[in-house]
Amino acid sequence: MSGQAQILPGTLDLLILKAVSLGPLHGYGVLLRIGQISQQALLIEQGALYPALFRLVRQGLLKASWGTSENNRRAKFYELTAAGRKRLREETEGWNRLATAIGSALAAQPEEI
Amino acid sequence: MNLLAYFRSLAARFFCRSQIENDVEEELRSHIQHRADDLEHSGLNRTEAERRARIEFGGHARFKEESREALGGNLIATSIQDVRYSLRLLRKSPGFTIAAVLTLAMAISANTVVFSVLNALILRPLDVPHPESLYTIEHRKNISLEFSHPDYLDMRDHNRSFDSLAAYNNSQAGLDTGGNPSRAFVDEVSGNYFDVFGIQPYLGRFFHASDDHGPNSAPYIVLNYAYWHSHFQDDRAVIGRTVRLNKRPFTIIGVAPRGFHGPVVFFGQDLFVPIGNVLELEGGNGLSERGFPSLLMTFGHLKAGVTKQQAIDDLNSIGSYLEKTYPKTDANMRFLLAHPFLFGDFAAPGTRAFLTSLMLLAGLILLAACANLGSLFAAHAADRSREVAMRMALGASRSRILRGLFTEALLISVIGGAAGLWSGTVLLRGLSLWQPVPKYPVHMTVYPDASVYGVAALLTFMSGFLFGAVPVRHVLQTDPYEVVKSGYRTTSGRRMTIRDLLLGVQIAICALLITSSLVAVRGMMRSLHSNFGFDPRDTMLMDTDLTMAGYRGEAVPAMQKRILDAIGATPGVTAVALADLTPLNGSMQWSIVFSSEAIDLRSSNAAANVPTYRVSPGYFRAAGTAMLSGRDFMWHDDKNGPRVAVINQEFARKLFGSVESAIGRYFKLPDGMRVQVVGVAQDGKYQTITEGPQAAMFFSILQSSSSGTTLLVRSNLDPGQLGVIMRSKLRDLDSGLPSLIQTWNKGLGVALFVPRMATISLGVLGLMGAMLSITGIFGMAAYSVSKRLKELGIRIALGAQRKEVLGAALGRAVKLLALGSAAGLILGILASRVLASIVYQATPRDPLVLAGVVLAMALLGLLATWIPAQRALSLDPSTLLREE
Numbered sequence: 001m002s003g004q005a006q007i008l009p010g011t012l013d014l015l016i017l018k019a020v021s022l023g024p025l026h027g028y029g030v031l032l033r034i035g036q037i038s039q040q041a042l043l044i045e046q047g048a049l050y051p052a053l054f055r056l057v058r059q060g061l062l063k064a065s066w067g068t069s070e071n072n073r074r075a076k077f078y079e080l081t082a083a084g085r086k087r088l089r090e091e092t093e094g095w096n097r098l099a100t101a102i103g104s105a106l107a108a109q110p111e112e113i
Numbered sequence: 114m115n116l117l118a119y120f121r122s123l124a125a126r127f128f129c130r131s132q133i134e135n136d137v138e139e140e141l142r143s144h145i146q147h148r149a150d151d152l153e154h155s156g157l158n159r160t161e162a163e164r165r166a167r168i169e170f171g172g173h174a175r176f177k178e179e180s181r182e183a184l185g186g187n188l189i190a191t192s193i194q195d196v197r198y199s200l201r202l203l204r205k206s207p208g209f210t211i212a213a214v215l216t217l218a219m220a221i222s223a224n225t226v227v228f229s230v231l232n233a234l235i236l237r238p239l240d241v242p243h244p245e246s247l248y249t250i251e252h253r254k255n256i257s258l259e260f261s262h263p264d265y266l267d268m269r270d271h272n273r274s275f276d277s278l279a280a281y282n283n284s285q286a287g288l289d290t291g292g293n294p295s296r297a298f299v300d301e302v303s304g305n306y307f308d309v310f311g312i313q314p315y316l317g318r319f320f321h322a323s324d325d326h327g328p329n330s331a332p333y334i335v336l337n338y339a340y341w342h343s344h345f346q347d348d349r350a351v352i353g354r355t356v357r358l359n360k361r362p363f364t365i366i367g368v369a370p371r372g373f374h375g376p377v378v379f380f381g382q383d384l385f386v387p388i389g390n391v392l393e394l395e396g397g398n399g400l401s402e403r404g405f406p407s408l409l410m411t412f413g414h415l416k417a418g419v420t421k422q423q424a425i426d427d428l429n430s431i432g433s434y435l436e437k438t439y440p441k442t443d444a445n446m447r448f449l450l451a452h453p454f455l456f457g458d459f460a461a462p463g464t465r466a467f468l469t470s471l472m473l474l475a476g477l478i479l480l481a482a483c484a485n486l487g488s489l490f491a492a493h494a495a496d497r498s499r500e501v502a503m504r505m506a507l508g509a510s511r512s513r514i515l516r517g518l519f520t521e522a523l524l525i526s527v528i529g530g531a532a533g534l535w536s537g538t539v540l541l542r543g544l545s546l547w548q549p550v551p552k553y554p555v556h557m558t559v560y561p562d563a564s565v566y567g568v569a570a571l572l573t574f575m576s577g578f579l580f581g582a583v584p585v586r587h588v589l590q591t592d593p594y595e596v597v598k599s600g601y602r603t604t605s606g607r608r609m610t611i612r613d614l615l616l617g618v619q620i621a622i623c624a625l626l627i628t629s630s631l632v633a634v635r636g637m638m639r640s641l642h643s644n645f646g647f648d649p650r651d652t653m654l655m656d657t658d659l660t661m662a663g664y665r666g667e668a669v670p671a672m673q674k675r676i677l678d679a680i681g682a683t684p685g686v687t688a689v690a691l692a693d694l695t696p697l698n699g700s701m702q703w704s705i706v707f708s709s710e711a712i713d714l715r716s717s718n719a720a721a722n723v724p725t726y727r728v729s730p731g732y733f734r735a736a737g738t739a740m741l742s743g744r745d746f747m748w749h750d751d752k753n754g755p756r757v758a759v760i761n762q763e764f765a766r767k768l769f770g771s772v773e774s775a776i777g778r779y780f781k782l783p784d785g786m787r788v789q790v791v792g793v794a795q796d797g798k799y800q801t802i803t804e805g806p807q808a809a810m811f812f813s814i815l816q817s818s819s820s821g822t823t824l825l826v827r828s829n830l831d832p833g834q835l836g837v838i839m840r841s842k843l844r845d846l847d848s849g850l851p852s853l854i855q856t857w858n859k860g861l862g863v864a865l866f867v868p869r870m871a872t873i874s875l876g877v878l879g880l881m882g883a884m885l886s887i888t889g890i891f892g893m894a895a896y897s898v899s900k901r902l903k904e905l906g907i908r909i910a911l912g913a914q915r916k917e918v919l920g921a922a923l924g925r926a927v928k929l930l931a932l933g934s935a936a937g938l939i940l941g942i943l944a945s946r947v948l949a950s951i952v953y954q955a956t957p958r959d960p961l962v963l964a965g966v967v968l969a970m971a972l973l974g975l976l977a978t979w980i981p982a983q984r985a986l987s988l989d990p991s992t993l994l995r996e997e
Binding site for chain 1: 137139140141143144146147148150169170171172173175176179180
């Protein structure tokens with residue numbers, strides 16, 4: 001499984017919010033979308049997706065409704081709520097700050113100290 | 114939120130649970146179908162694609178469970194599920210459930226009862242305003258609370274420390290409400306009594322200081338609420354009614370508030386009368402005499418801002434004034450102050466120490482019960498480790514499994530706690546209604562109140578969490594893979610653990626309690642058939658006081674003679690006699706005597722201070738007391754004859770050297786009267802059944818009159834039948850004379866009260882100890898069998914004999930039992946020395962006691978190890994080994 005990375009704890013919610021923000025998706029679609037936008041680099045256990053989805057619905061960040069998928073099967077579609085959009089913006093900023101900080105910390109050279 | 118709406122949404126969630134469930138299920142299925150579609154596109158056939166999709170999805174049940182939790186809001190639903198599951202499990206192992214529930218019920222019951230008594234006697238002493246500033250005055254010298262009435266009046270009028278000082282005395286009187294006159298316990302109280310308490314009547318009015326203008330000025334009665342309830346059936350029209358007390362008219366003016374029964378928690382009364390009317394009741398003796406202790410207790414509220422020490426100094430200065438003014442009667446007038454609730458410092462320290470240690474003991478019992486339940490639970494959990502591992506492998510979270518275990522523990526604790534509280538309440542009701550000595554108004558109102566229920570509930574939940582926590586570590590360490598693969602491993606458990614030690618100590622204490630209670634029971638049995646110096650068998654006592662029916666002066670002996678003649682004529686009655694008091698009934702009269710040569714009759718010169726009884730001719734035959742020498746009293750030993758006495762053997766030995774030399778000799782009384790000894794009777798027990806030989810003497814009731822009358826009737830009739838005859842004959846003589854008729858053996862209840870209580874409480878504690886040991890041993894044995902099932906199976910398969918299997922399974926429990934029992938037995942033998950001071954002839958050097966202890970412990974061990982032993986023996990190695 002070289003080239004694939006286990007996702008960090010707590011980042012699954014962020015990824016789901018991002019995936020759904022690009023358009024309403026059903027569960028399996030979320031999985032595919034994450035794979036697509038991360039160039040198949042992130043590995044998500046399929047079943048673990050659903051508790052996360054339900055949690056986000058309960059927090060009011062996503063809303064769900066039954067519909068019909070492109071395969072002509074019944075599926076539940078998720079889309080972002082206003083609160084979800086706001087949360088995604090905040091989390092993205094937070095993540096960027098953290099990534100920059102960690103990145104510059106790791107890039108430090110002995111002579112800079 | 115609107116409460117109704119909240120409940121409706123809860124209910125909706127609960128009932129729509131299956132819909133939500135289906136929703137989740139369908140969504141997960143849809144996911145797998147979509148995945149399978151993709152896999153099919155990549156070239157797999159449909160069946161294979163679906164199989165692969167399912168595998169990729171991972172633990173279906175686990176994610177469903179997690180999804181349910183993520184959806185939230187169904188805590189109640191899962192709790193109900195937990196409870197249902199636990200109930201099913203408990204039903205499946207009834208032995209475990211019954212043992213656990215019984216143990217906890219017993220421990221909670223013990224704690225409820227002890228706490229309730231502690232609560233009633235110490236924590237909430239009196240339901241009156243400001244009980245904390247209520248103090249009683251006691252003599253520094255002997256912690257006596259008694260005062261003479263004139264001294265009380267001086268203290269009341271001259272002190273500057275009390276808001277007001279009240280006093281009272283208790284006695285009994287004949288109450289005639291128009292029908293059957295009955296004996297009533299009367300508190301004779303000062304006029305300001307109710308105002309000092311600051312309470313209001315339930316009905317009518319109280320009397321006040323302004324009503325009491327000395328003798329006979331206020332013939333009023335205030336009824337105790339409970340007495341009004343039981344004897345006047347809550348009749349409100351009772352106010353203003355005139356009734357007769359000792360044949361004199363009194364008016365009922367009020368009913369005291371519910372639950373009020375004076376300043377002492379363990380005394381009660383039926384009614385209150387102003388003390389000014391004591392003259393009416395008792396023929397006027399003593400109230401005006403300074404030096405006669407006519408008051409039981411004085412008490413009042415300290416003024417705001419006055420400290421205890423300031424009050425004591427104030428009282429002492431009045432005391433020294435009294436000493437100076439009345440040197441003949443008032444000495445040692447130095448005082449202390451104490452709360453009156455437990456009768457001052459007379460009973461308070463003992464009661465407090467006793468109840469505190471009892472509470473401690475009850476707490477220890479609960480703790481031991483929790484420890485035992487913990488090991489029972491651990492055994493139970495070990496039995497289920499396979500099931501737990503399976504559930505975990507199938508995706509149940511550890512927290513969910515732990516919640517299940519706690520649900521089970523709490524369920525057991527709630528059932529056990531409820532059973533314990535119920536049995537405790539029953540016991541407390543009995544205790545509250547119990548009148549240990551019918552002759553005196555002693556009672557304990559220990560009905561449980563809200564704080565008792567609260568404490569019981571708290572203890573229940575605490576113990577549930579405590580013993581539920583024991584198997585937690587075990588579950589947390591469970592590795593499902595290991596357990597499923599290889600079965601529960603026997604951990605190295607050969608060392609002595611703390612749990613073993615605890616169990617050993619428990620068994621030792623149990624054996625100690627069983628030894629002590631057997632010693633006490635044997636002692637009690639022996640003391641009931643021992644030599645008291647009289648024979649209480651086949652004898653009835655009729656206890657009365659002739660003043661209750663208005664007899665005074667010369668009328669008293671005349672009536673006593675009539676009673677004797679009437680009852681003596683009953684066919685079947687073999688002997689009948691009168692005495693003012695009988696030995697061992699709780700009351701004593703003492704006299705000091707001097708040698709006949711003594712001139713200076715000061716008390717410091719006295720030859721002896723001896724219990725004194727006034728008896729009629731025929732007393733010694735009726736009482737079954739043997740005359741060693743001389744004669745009984747005769748009817749001519751009356752006021753006109755020379756003063757005579759019968760003394761006991763010890764008296765004769767002490768004053769005259771021997772029984773033979775005592776007859777015809779004289780001794781002197783404090784008033785200078787010379788008394789001739791006409792007979793010597795055998796020694797007896799007078800005050801307590803454990804006392805040694807004690808000098809005592811008997812006067813003729815014809816020469817030394819007493820209105821207090823106890824009739825002794827020896828007969829070969831059935832006691833019940835004789836009681837009816839005695840009552841009807843007495844009614845023929847005077848229908849207005851109330852009396853207490855009981856067998857002499859029952860009358861000894863006063864003297865046997867303390868040893869009987871000691872025996873009962875030891876018995877109860879022994880029983881609890883036995884139950885704890887049983888569950889403790891059972892838990893341990895069951896645990897060791899469960900843990901070593903596989904090993905035992907292999908042993909059986911290799912041909913081990915039943916004896917060897919049992920040895921391997923239960924050896925440790927049996928060893929602990931033997932060691933603990935031996936230690937307990939030795940401790941018990943040592944402790945019996947203490948017991949001997951309470952219970953007559955308590956000795957452990959009694960083969961029956963020793964055999965009893967050994968038998969009891971063996972039985973206990975057998976009972977406790979029966980089920981685990983059966984389990985170990987019935988192991989089928991082939992199934993067991995195949996399963997593992």
